Amino acid sequence: MWNVLYQSALGRLKLTTLNNQKQTTQGWTTMQWLRTLRHLVRAVCAATAEILFLRGVGVGALLLSAMLLQPSVMVMGLVGVLAAVAFARVTQVDVMYLERGPLLFNPLLAGLSVGYLFQPSVASLFLAATAGILAFVLTWTLSHVLYTFFLLPVLSLPFVVVSWSVHLAAFRFAGLQHAVVPAYAYSIGLPVPLEGFLRTLGLIFFLPNVWVGMVVALLLLLNSRIQFLLAVFSYAFGSFIQGILTGTFAYVYYDPAALNFILVALALGGYYLLPSPQSYMLAALGVALAALLGQAVSVFWAAVALPVHALPYNLVTLLLLYLLGLVGHQLLARYPQSSP
């Protein structure tokens, strides 16, 4: 498409004199680039908001700003997105991808996960860029498969797969320093369960930071009280199940897999299903299943200590959506293609 624009720009300029042709073209091109950049920034912001089932460029911009609290993580996330955008441009796959959130937020999350694990270096920058491109390719192909054959959204499944691959490969890579999160990000003296809730909200964006969590919680509350309550109750319910089954509440509020509870509840309780008691029951069941699968995944990766990431949320949500879609359930709210 950019070639076309460039050609048409050249076409118009053929009428002007040769003297100022080059200069004008440059001005035109610069304007085009600025417009593209603005378009890209807006698209990334909107995609960031979609991760949490929110909408709006402003919301996403606020979330991205909150990431400035841990700038190295944010930089790696942006490297992932930019690598994916550059790949799309070079291979001319399409420009419509800017409209599709998952094609941007999966590379973003893949990059963020590299920044979450490793300090910036040549090796980690390479990892973030490669992860971004791989996440882009996988999102495009997987979302096509899931939508064509099952009418399902892709969610963040590509990011989970890519993140694990990168993490596994990183065991062999020299020059990677593990990232250290400042202690103050973890605790500011609030009650442990509350801090656990806030950290988990931040961790959805790979920032297990109480302050980031507060921003996220506020955004949820401002957007809809139902979403906020779903997040609170699902975290409480999931942690309760986890504590009872594992026999101790000592680790429950520090478990990164708890973000699956919140995401499952937001997806089923208020996004893909119409809000209703039955939807909330399904969301509660989804939280229970996510607790079980989260432990299973964590044991599966025990030898290499890989994080669970959002796999339980993805599996549970896709399975239940597919089942409800098959039986033509009256609670299904929206067509998956219009959603993260």
Next chain:
Amino acid sequence: MWNVLYQSALGRLKLTTLNNQKQTTQGWTTMQWLRTLRHLVRAVCAATAEILFLRGVGVGALLLSAMLLQPSVMVMGLVGVLAAVAFARVTQVDVMYLERGPLLFNPLLAGLSVGYLFQPSVASLFLAATAGILAFVLTWTLSHVLYTFFLLPVLSLPFVVVSWSVHLAAFRFAGLQHAVVPAYAYSIGLPVPLEGFLRTLGLIFFLPNVWVGMVVALLLLLNSRIQFLLAVFSYAFGSFIQGILTGTFAYVYYDPAALNFILVALALGGYYLLPSPQSYMLAALGVALAALLGQAVSVFWAAVALPVHALPYNLVTLLLLYLLGLVGHQLLARYPQSSP
């Protein structure tokens, strides 16, 4: 549907006087519930028989009765089924599921596998119920995928996946006591290979019990001599291959994965293919492949000591059925949708 019935019941009763209305409705509802319960019990019995490619409510009832020899296992199996039925009722997914064996026997097997591994407790009851629901959801979705795209039956694949997930998660759960099988269930002084055969037959229902095995063997013999001989010869052939390749016959007759030999032979030798020498050759090949894959799966899970379950049987049967279906083989006996 139950709402509809209830509404129509109410509709009829509007004509009666207000005095006896409540009483009559209650009687009607109780009758409905009893009818539902009988229908459910019959469906579960039929589904139980289907696990072993048998037919009939009576056969299934006999198999379920045999489970009374280890009541705690049986209870967990029923918890799995009841959780699945409750889930189907609450989410109103359908009532037709009672006609489809896999939707009942996969939750049953998932529950039985929990009872096979753990003693009854709050945690294990939660596991059995969650496993039942997960198996139900997975059976529904996976059977739809396999049938729509590949014209294949779902067999017990969902149970295998769910059972592994539950078993993995159980490593983290406190309050689970490993089940202890009484010694007399394992040996009654018969020759080792014969006892191995009988235990393996029982193990198909998670009851590695010589007496249960005798009941199963008798049922097979009464149903068809071919099925009985297929079970005997496939067990002998599979154990022979295993013994030769592993270099010792010391463990062969205690290997739980041997149930795959019997199930593959029953599926290929007499159920999905027409009985013929060529089918028996395919069944023998299937047994050899199942022996290989069984060892592979067992090594894959070596670190966490997960059981092989019925994965080799599922993989080999589905692969060969798909291949024969693709070439339009004349031996293919029946449409997969009418089978377990």
Next chain:
Amino acid sequence: MWNVLYQSALGRLKLTTLNNQKQTTQGWTTMQWLRTLRHLVRAVCAATAEILFLRGVGVGALLLSAMLLQPSVMVMGLVGVLAAVAFARVTQVDVMYLERGPLLFNPLLAGLSVGYLFQPSVASLFLAATAGILAFVLTWTLSHVLYTFFLLPVLSLPFVVVSWSVHLAAFRFAGLQHAVVPAYAYSIGLPVPLEGFLRTLGLIFFLPNVWVGMVVALLLLLNSRIQFLLAVFSYAFGSFIQGILTGTFAYVYYDPAALNFILVALALGGYYLLPSPQSYMLAALGVALAALLGQAVSVFWAAVALPVHALPYNLVTLLLLYLLGLVGHQLLARYPQSSP
């Protein structure tokens, strides 16, 4: 089909006298068998050439002859193919399979991988034969799925899966002796990177032998200079990335996973895509992704030390081909069905 030929042969002979009937039929059958054998040998040769994106019976015959340098490996490969052919004959699945390279080279590679790992013995012969049959079944089914739903070729994916299964199972099998490669096959005193390149070329056929590598390099050069240069540059680029990321070049030239660099580049740079600068950039990106995924797979299997095989090549090529196919990219050169 053979039955038909046999019947028609019998039909013709009914006219001759009874005395010489048996004799003549035998002569006829022998001729048929010789013709079949020649047809089979030619098909296997052509399939062998296809592994490296070459064409021609002569090229394949030369490659198979080069395997005589390590005859035990070659024998196991042929056992794999013959078992697959025998299986196809007995189950009468089709005779058209001789025209389809992947149906022959996947069993060949599966057999070769057994010969590469283990010395000839009863157990290893059983493994090679079973692996060949399993690879045949898996190639048939998987190629149908990939082509029907995604218009993708099957490449050597079945071989990878089968080889891992066999290797896992082999941990439990007695009587397997690990194969020892003679030292002279590994080094003849050339510079280390050059020897690494040649060994890697040989390793594509499970013969990490400098001399075999020279034959392969010559065949590539004779076939097309572009292919030869793609092989050289992709090996150099992939090894460079690997060396930089792992922090040392000490092991890079001994890494068996390096064959993925060459195969990805040959597939994307000159076979499935039209030769062009953009294709070469995509090939370079594919090499980088293969380097990352190769390390990931190798860590995944670290506990059991399974080789990476050609999985990264298969994954990267299929993903990128699917993406380019979805967007209808102008670089896509050929229909996948006509290719390995």
